[in-house]
Amino acid sequence: MKKRVAKKILKNKETLNYNKGQVAKAETVMARYERNAKAEA
Numbered sequence: 001m002k003k004r005v006a007k008k009i010l011k012n013k014e015t016l017n018y019n020k021g022q023v024a025k026a027e028t029v030m031a032r033y034e035r036n037a038k039a040e041a
Helices: 003-012 020-040
Strands: none
Touching: 003 020
């Protein structure tokens, strides 16, 4: 899943109906992205 899609899912998860698996994967992707961004900085 791309960062752009993950961000959109997490932003809209309250108003739109996403599958639980999609939300979990989006959270994982964003956590990984944030962890990698800190490692590079």
